[in-house]
Amino acid sequence: MLKDSLAIRASCQEGSGYLKRANSDRLHEIFNQYATHEKNGEKFMTPADFVRSYLGLYTNTDYNPDSVKLLAAIVDTSKDGLISFTEFQAFEGLLCVPDALYRTAFQLFDTNGNGMVAFDEFAEVMKKTVLHQRMPFNMDSDFIKLYFGKDKKRLITYAEFSQFLHDFHEEYATEAFRKFDKDGEGFISAVDFQDIMLSIKSHLLTKEVKENLSAVVHASQTGKKVSFPYFMAFLSLLNNMELIKRIYLNATNGHRNQEVTKEEFLHSAQMMSQITPLEVNILFELCDLLHQTGSTDDPEADTRLGKIVYNDLVVITPEQYFRQITKRLAEIKAVSSPEERGVIVQILESGYRFALGSVGGAVGATAVYPIDLVKTRMQNQRTGSFIGELMYRNSFDCCKKVIRHEGFFGLYRGLVPQLMGVAPEKAIKLTVNDFVRDKFMDKKGNILLYGEIISGACAGGSQVIFTNPLEIVKIRLQVAGEIAGGSKVRAWSVVKELGIFGLYKGARACFLRDVPFSAIYFPMYAHTKAKMADEGGYNTPISLLLSGAIAGVPAAALVTPADVIKTRLQVVAREGQTTYNGLMDCARKIYKEEGARAFWKGATARVFRSSPQFGVTLFTYELLQRLLFVDFGGSRPSGSEQKVPAMGVADEIRSTNPDHIGGYQVALPIFMGIETKFGLALPRFQALTGK
Incomplete structure (x- = not known):
């Protein structure tokens, strides 16, 4: 894995265009500033040095040492409990790659550092998460056996693990539904639905949606139990809010203040994706409810029942790490210099x-x-010369x-x-x-x-x-x-x-x-x-x-x-x-x-x-x-890109540490992404969850 990380860093430096590696001497200076352990004349970072001092996580005195060790092990590819400068520098390179979030999560579960994830490793880390403590997952389920084999001895590669992690969280919610649906009728109560959403899918819920979970269920299901199709449609809607925004903008030709009816939105959805009519129904019912309760901070929202505007979608979009990553990449990504682009390109531009x-x-x-x-x-x-009366007053x-x-x-x-x-x-x-x-x-x-x-x-x-x-x-x-x-x-x-x-x-x-x-x-x-x-x-x-x-x-x-x-x-x-x-x-x-x-x-x-x-x-x-945009590699007017802005982490977790240079400028949102993307918060993850 160390070689892989070094290769990733080299690739990042040479041509990805995402981030530029920080000056090696400056990075070494920063490492020595935080490294407190010395062995055979070489300095090392302890888990606390890296997670608590450098990243600024778990700063409370009652921090969970197991969580700190798990996070530090992501960087500690040798798994000896210490982080060398080579490992520190290699992880800086890993943070540069487009799939940094999945790779970081993979290294969290690859506890022995052999480049594969075994079932025992997955179970060991999973059982330490807040999610598993709230609602334990059946580690003997058929879903687990499909990935790790009948005897759960199969090792999973990085590519396979990324798909497993994506599917696992959806299976988690489905299994929870089965547990509450004791009679196997395909229905659960509104209370059970709320319990599942707050326990397993809390990272996909905004404050406004959490406060109106019961109300939206009663509005949609006429106060009765929640059906499995409704449950799945609700989850799919939450998972695809960025797609929902693009569907809206497609319906309005990029205008963000134009009101869109359910029929117009559904027509746009069918042209772009497989968003179902049930998901669209839930979306509009949820927006109407937020309009009526004043959750949108829009004084005219209650007059817009049955219609939505772009800001309605912003209110129900969960905060993910993506916006912070996008913002940081835009800040860090180097604008091509004239020398790099050549004279002809500059003339054309x-x-x-x-x-x-x-x-x-x-x-x-x-x-x-x-x-x-x-x-x-x-x-x-x-007025100073003799020209007669002024012509104009x-x-x-x-x-x-x-x-x-x-x-x-x-x-x-x-x-x-x-x-x-x-x-x-x-x-x-x-x-x-x-x-x-x-x-x-x-x-x-x-x-x-x-x-x-x-x-x-x-x-x-x-x-x-x-x-x-x-x-x-x-x-x-x-x-x-x-x-x-x-x-x-x-x-x-x-x-x-x-x-x-x-x-x-x-x-x-x-x-x-x-x-x-x-x-x-x-x-x-x-x-x-x-x-x-x-x-x-x-x-x-x-x-x-x-x-x-x-x-x-x-x-x-x-x-x-x-x-x-x-x-x-x-x-x-x-x-x-x-x-x-x-x-x-x-x-x-x-x-x-x-x-x-x-x-x-x-x-x-x-x-x-x-x-x-x-x-x-x-x-x-x-x-x-x-x-008429043509990319010549130079700059273009800021704020002119006609795009759907990705949502992201709150301002309070943005790194203000001047020592976070190079890839480490996006370290905090990447670590945050393990929680907000996959819902895998570790106990007392205080710097990120505010708990």
Whole structure:
């Protein structure tokens, strides 16, 4: 088994992609820190060192030493009562493999370490579990003989044991039913049903289901005894809650707040799996009961009888180790570095992001263009020069007058060149932000705040090459309508008049605006999105849109002074208006002639334009990544994966020990899985059960 474990670790290191082995020297340092036993000059961990000190389990003074020894024996493959560094390191590798839970359980029962499980070994460990103490299992049953042979001398391999362990727990419940069904009529009382569920299947029951076990039976069985078909359907439903969630999402096309009737759910179930009508009946009866008792924390649940939403399924889903494993793997799994992925792949990924960003930018710009036009005209309105009466009193007055004098489509004056430029502008901005974020991410996929700020700043700076020519043309088209009787101004004539260098007039002010804007916007968007994600880290389309809009408010407002200066520099001054010679000259003259408040002209319109624009842009960009996802090995927006979040262990058992590195970062949920997956809790498993 030791060789097998070493081979597993090597495989994990070289290509599984699940976890990266911790630095050997660091792991050795941690081992020596906890190892208290020394033999022939070599340090070893005792069972208490590993389980109580390192893992942090059984920390009470009245802990069960037999349970500690059993758990430590999982790592102690030599079965000499001590854990060497080689064994400690080998188990770290075993925790990396996809079937780590089954392998860990196998090593729990393989007490002599020969790579096989004998009946005596299985019986010895099983009799020490809380489950067997509550409701003993018949070790002479035909089920046991089918696996271990008539004389129970057959040895079971790992692969066979994994199937045995899966089937054993189902047989356990069936045998309990037989014991209570003394007359062999295929019925047990509701009290007996509750006793079986709380004793054998407690790990599959949420608090809400436990509190309503009797009620749901009375509702389904009209207060009479529980039939064997109902019993089996109830167990099957509990075992398949993750599948039930997928059936719901299939019925709603991924929407989590859409109400689904029993008929709709049953139709979806028949397309996807073998969920029976009886299981569906139990599901809806249980949800209705929880609605009526207020167990769903949904004030409108009692009005939804006969229908379910996704949160109803979350309430009755038992907490398993899977969510913690999934979360930790996502954190630990290294994001492929540029060197690992190659230049061609990086170019393809950037092209993919550029294309999606172009679409997102075009959609966002079109959605808010009228607001942008009003913002530009308000910012260009001057009070320090002799130009007569102010044309617009405020943004709303400006909008009204544009429609009156130029028609509704006057609000979209200059949109075509805007769309021609905004696509590459937003595309390069989003692409550079994602690209630089990848560079700042560590091997666990984490990024510090300064990395987010620098990534955003780089994105803002990169877009100026497209932004400045685009905006100078757009602005001149937007203000052209203010001149009564003036000739129609076209985009191409503006470009010819300005020339290449003229298109970059005001570029410094553009940098001054776009760099801080993006440095503020992207980090705030990422953190707002994380706050608005659900418990599985998933962002709904609405939360994406709101996150983008919320992040745009401070970013747009704080850079308004730079935007005012940029607008003044890029607009052609009319007769009587002040002219400016550069950024500092413009800022000085605006302050002298119009006061400090002039720097905040159009701030309201800017916020109302930039906030929803970026909300729509990022919303479109991330939805497109969901719908048209291509895996290039890099990162993708967090919370964008459209998936059913796996449920998992409670927060209180998550490891906070900084010495849990490498595979040991998932050690606690793996050990928890032996209980929550198989119901095999050991006595006084206090750190996990809270008993």
